[in-house]
Amino acid sequence: MTRQQGPQTDKPERVCVGAVAGAYGVRGEVRLKSFCAEPDAIGSYGPLWSEDGARSFDVTLGAPVAQGFAARLGGVRTREQAEALRGVRLFVDRARLPGLPDDEFYHADLIGLQVFDTGGAPMGRVKAVLNHGASDLLELVTPGQKGAVLLPFTRAIVPTVDLAAGRIVADPPEGLLE
Known part of the structure; x- marks a missing residue:
């Protein structure tokens, strides 16, 4: 999930919880990809917003389909309208998300944090949080290194996440950053 950071405005903070993967069927349903830990939770957060905040959608989940759900979005009635939403990322107001235990984090909270080794030397900044099936990986942009x-993102390698201070302390395996 992505945290929206930037200048303070009166707009609510929003977190990306899914995306429209295209039309599903001919009656205006979409194929909805959920980025939530519990995929069907995306239907329970209330209205979802486009990234620019210009549109909101009430969501009614249908049957699970390949890589997501068939879903009905409020105001979308035709296949053409559904197909026009392909690629639109959907956001929810941060206040509507459930709280997490102390040792769990929304991906959005990790993106942008500075990472330091156990000696205090800077290692880089979190660009993204990836998951390819086994566990989460922090993608770091590191000064002086080509590529990420x-x-x-395990307790052994990342023993400290201090959201208030905006920093992560990591103890990477030897040779990882060479």
């Missing part, structure tokens, strides 16, 4: 570094 993938850091396993």
Whole structure:
């Protein structure tokens, strides 16, 4: 999930919870990809918003389909309208998301944090949080290195996440950053 950071405005903070993958059927349903830990939770957060905040959609989930759900979005009645939404990322107001235990984090909270090694030396900044099936990986943009570094997001390798201070302390395996 992505945290919206930037200048303070009166707009609510929103987190990306899914995306429209295209039309499903001929009656205006969409194929909805959920980025939630519990995929069907995307239907329970209330209206979902387009990234620019210009449109909101009430969501009614249908049957599970390949890589998501068949879903009805409020105001979408035709296949053409559904297909026009392909690629639209959907956001929910941060306040509508459930709280997490102390040792769990929304991906949005990790993106942009500075990462330091256990000696305090800067390692880089979290660009993205990836998951290819086994566990989460922090994609770091590191100064002076070509390309990104993938850091396993495990308690052993990342013992400290301090959201208030905007920093992560990592103890990477030897040779990871060489």
